[in-house]
Amino acid sequence: MAAFNKVAAQGPIHSREVADKSVKGALVRAIRMALDVESEAVRRNTQTFNQGRYKATADIEDYEGLKDRARAIKEAAIDNLPELLSRLEAAVTSRGSHFYLARDGVDACNYIKRICLERQARLVVKAKSMTTEEIRLNGVLEQAGIEVVETDLAEFILQVSGEQPSHIVAPAIHRSRERISTLFKDAFETDCPLDTGEDLTRFARDQLREKFITADIGISGANLIAADTGTLVLVESEGNIRMVTQAPPVHIAVAGVEKVVPQRKDLAPFIELLGPSGTGQPLTSYTSVIAPPLDYPSFAFGGPPAQDRQFHLVLIDNGRMAMRQDPVFREALYCIRCSACLNVCANFQAVGGHAFGGETYSGGIGGAWEAGTGSLQKARFAELCTGCSRCIPQCPVRIDIPWLNTVLKSRLDQAGGGVPLQKQLFGNFQILARWGSHLAPLAGWVWCLNLSRLLMEKLAGVDHRPDLPVFAARTLTRQYRKWRKKRAPQVQPPGRETPRRAVLLFADSYTNYTHPQRGLATVEVLERLGVQVELSKVMAEGRAALSQGMIARASQRAGDAAAYLKDHIDQGRDIVAVEPSVLALFRYDYRHLLEDNAMFEKLKTHSYDPVEYLQKIIVEDELEIGHIFNVDKTTGERVFFHGHCQQKSIDPTADLLRQLGFDVATSSAECCGMAGSFGYKREYHELSMSVGEDLFDQIQQTEIPGDDRIILASGISCCEQIRAGIGRPVLHPMELLAGVML
Numbered sequence: 001m002a003a004f005n006k007v008a009a010q011g012p013i014h015s016r017e018v019a020d021k022s023v024k025g026a027l028v029r030a031i032r033m034a035l036d037v038e039s040e041a042v043r044r045n046t047q048t049f050n051q052g053r054y055k056a057t058a059d060i061e062d063y064e065g066l067k068d069r070a071r072a073i074k075e076a077a078i079d080n081l082p083e084l085l086s087r088l089e090a091a092v093t094s095r096g097s098h099f100y101l102a103r104d105g106v107d108a109c110n111y112i113k114r115i116c117l118e119r120q121a122r123l124v125v126k127a128k129s130m131t132t133e134e135i136r137l138n139g140v141l142e143q144a145g146i147e148v149v150e151t152d153l154a155e156f157i158l159q160v161s162g163e164q165p166s167h168i169v170a171p172a173i174h175r176s177r178e179r180i181s182t183l184f185k186d187a188f189e190t191d192c193p194l195d196t197g198e199d200l201t202r203f204a205r206d207q208l209r210e211k212f213i214t215a216d217i218g219i220s221g222a223n224l225i226a227a228d229t230g231t232l233v234l235v236e237s238e239g240n241i242r243m244v245t246q247a248p249p250v251h252i253a254v255a256g257v258e259k260v261v262p263q264r265k266d267l268a269p270f271i272e273l274l275g276p277s278g279t280g281q282p283l284t285s286y287t288s289v290i291a292p293p294l295d296y297p298s299f300a301f302g303g304p305p306a307q308d309r310q311f312h313l314v315l316i317d318n319g320r321m322a323m324r325q326d327p328v329f330r331e332a333l334y335c336i337r338c339s340a341c342l343n344v345c346a347n348f349q350a351v352g353g354h355a356f357g358g359e360t361y362s363g364g365i366g367g368a369w370e371a372g373t374g375s376l377q378k379a380r381f382a383e384l385c386t387g388c389s390r391c392i393p394q395c396p397v398r399i400d401i402p403w404l405n406t407v408l409k410s411r412l413d414q415a416g417g418g419v420p421l422q423k424q425l426f427g428n429f430q431i432l433a434r435w436g437s438h439l440a441p442l443a444g445w446v447w448c449l450n451l452s453r454l455l456m457e458k459l460a461g462v463d464h465r466p467d468l469p470v471f472a473a474r475t476l477t478r479q480y481r482k483w484r485k486k487r488a489p490q491v492q493p494p495g496r497e498t499p500r501r502a503v504l505l506f507a508d509s510y511t512n513y514t515h516p517q518r519g520l521a522t523v524e525v526l527e528r529l530g531v532q533v534e535l536s537k538v539m540a541e542g543r544a545a546l547s548q549g550m551i552a553r554a555s556q557r558a559g560d561a562a563a564y565l566k567d568h569i570d571q572g573r574d575i576v577a578v579e580p581s582v583l584a585l586f587r588y589d590y591r592h593l594l595e596d597n598a599m600f601e602k603l604k605t606h607s608y609d610p611v612e613y614l615q616k617i618i619v620e621d622e623l624e625i626g627h628i629f630n631v632d633k634t635t636g637e638r639v640f641f642h643g644h645c646q647q648k649s650i651d652p653t654a655d656l657l658r659q660l661g662f663d664v665a666t667s668s669a670e671c672c673g674m675a676g677s678f679g680y681k682r683e684y685h686e687l688s689m690s691v692g693e694d695l696f697d698q699i700q701q702t703e704i705p706g707d708d709r710i711i712l713a714s715g716i717s718c719c720e721q722i723r724a725g726i727g728r729p730v731l732h733p734m735e736l737l738a739g740v741m742l
C-alpha cells in the first residue's frame, strides 16, 4: 500500500494536464500518438462491446418501442427540469438527507470539500463518476490534504498512470493488458504476477480492500435519479459502487442535473437499455436502486449506527441549464452515457478518446458536452465526426449526434473568423467538379502534378498522398443524352402493357462528374424494367457544404434542390439517388435544413436507393428474378460488398445479390475511413487509412488465390478508399446488375 500512496502523492496524478485541443496542431499530435500507441487496444475493446450490443439489443422484445419511451421520458424531464429539481429537493430532505444544487464545478467542489473537512475525513473512496472528472474534484480534495482513492479498476489504473479517461464507460479502454501490467510493476515496484486479467484485478483489489473499510466518506455518481422519491440508480460491473455507497458512514452522490427523471417508475426503461447499449450485457452485473440514507449500519469497522449515516446529493448545473436553452445542444442532455455511439464510431475505434475527446468527454457526443460544460474551443475534436450517422440508430435515446457536431463545426468556424479555405474547397465541390470536367483531361493532368499537389497541401490542406477524383469529360449528363438518342424512352417489361413507374434519377455532382457509369447503369436497369427514367439537372444539393459544417450554404442548396424535386414528385415521379450520402440527405438531414417540414416528409417518402427501388419493383410486381437476370451468369459468382455507413441498416443489396445466386461476402467494418472529404484532409489522412485497414483486411481474408472476388461498394468515397487500399477496381452494385440482365 505504501507504493500506492507514494504514487498518489507524486503530484500530477490528478492534475489532468491535457493537450489544448483548441489548437489544431494539438489535435493532430493527439491523433498520431493514439494511432501509434492506443489504437489496437481501443479497436479491440470497442469492437467487443459492439458485438455484445448487437446481440443484446436484438434480444430486447420491443427495442425500438423501448427507445421511444426512454426518449419521451428524457424530453419531458428536461422540459420540466426546474420543477423536478424542486420536487427532488423535497424528497431528499424529507428523508433527512442533504440536497445541494451547485452552479458550477468550483461551487460543487467547495461544498464537497466542506463536508469532508467537517467530518475530518482523511480518506475518501470514489466510484467512477464522469461528473467528478468534469469538476476536477480529486485535485481539490487532495489539495485539502485528503487522500482520494479511485476504486473502479479502470479509474484506479488512470489514477496510477495520471491519465484522463479515454471512454465514458471504460475509461482505460486505450490500455492493453500488457501496458497495465508494466504500469503496475513500475508504480508499485512489485514482483506479484501481473500477467492475466485475473492477476491485475486481484492485485488492484488487494490495494483497495483496506481503503473501503477505513474510508471516512464514499463519493459516487448516479446514472439516474427519480424526483418523486430521491431514488438513485447506479449501474456497474465490479461491485465497488456498492462498497463506496454502503461501507463508509457518509455517502455523497454527485451528478449533473440532467440525470433527474420525474418518477421512480421512469427508471425502468433506462435500466433495460443501459446494459445492452453499453457493455452488451442484458443487465449490468450490479444494478443498485437505493434511496439513501440507508437504514442499516455501516459495516465499516467501528462505523456508526444506521441513524448516524449521512447522505448528500450534489447536483451540478455547470452549463447544463444554458444547454437546456440551446435549441441544438439541449438534445445532448438526453444522453444516458451508455457509450454505444463511441463504440460504433470508426474514427473513435481507431484513436479513442484521447484524440477523439476533450478534457472529460469523448466521442461523437463528447463535443456537445465539452462545449456545454466547458467552452466551445474545447470541442475542436468534433471535427473528427465525419457525419456518417452510424451512431444514430445505436443511441438508446435517439440523439442526432452528427447534427450536434455539424453545428459545433459551424459555430467553431464562426468563432474563428470564418470558414477556412480547406472547407470552402470541399464544401463547394460541385464548382470544382464542373470546371474539372469542362477542362478534362487537362485539368486532371495539371492537378496531379507534384507541384500542384504540394501547393494544394500547403494552401488548402489537401493531403498530397491520396489519388484525387478524376473528373470525367463525358459526364453522366452528356452520356445520358447520347444514350437517350439511341434508345426509346422506355422498354416494356415482360408481361406488362403500360409502364407504371416514373423516376427522376438525381444527378448529384459526385456521380455526374466523377463516376457517371454508375448513374448510366442505373438508368439502363430501371428502363429495362419499364420505368420511365428522367435525369435531373445537375445541382448542388448541399451534401458537400453540410459535411464541412457550412450550414447556411447547405440550407440554401437544400431549399433549391427540394423545390425542384418536389415538382417532380408532384408530377408522379419517385426520386432515385445513386450516391448514398445524397440519399441520406434527402431522407434525414433535410429535416434540419428545410423550413417546410411537409416538403421534407414528401421527399423522404419518395426517395430511394437504386437497388432498393429495384427490389421494390421485383416485390410489388411479383417479378421472377430468373426472367430479369441471367442466373447462369450470377450463380456462384464471388462478390464482396461494402455498404455505405449511411445506409447500412436499410441496404437490401446483399440480400438481392444472394437471391440472384451470387456468393456474397460482406464487410462488417463500420466505415471505409474516407467519409467524403475526410480522408483527403492533410490532418486526417493517416487516421482515414487506419480506419480503412479493417475493411482492406476483411476483403483480403475472403480471397482465394487466383480467384479474386468482384468488389462492390455503394458510396463513391468507399470506392476510392478501397481502390487506394488494395489497388483493385470497385463497382457500384447497379453496374454489376446492368451487366447480368437478360
Ligand code: SF4
Pocket: 341, 344, 345, 346, 347, 348, 363, 364, 365, 384, 385, 386, 387, 388, 389, 390, 391, 392, 401, 402, 405
Ligand atoms: S456520425 Fe459517425 S463519425 Fe460522427 S460520431 Fe457518429 S459514428 Fe462517429
Ligand code: SF4
Pocket: 277, 334, 335, 336, 337, 338, 339, 340, 341, 342, 365, 394, 395, 396, 397, 398, 399, 401
Ligand atoms: S449519445 Fe446516445 S449512444 Fe451516445 S452515450 Fe449518449 S445515450 Fe449513449
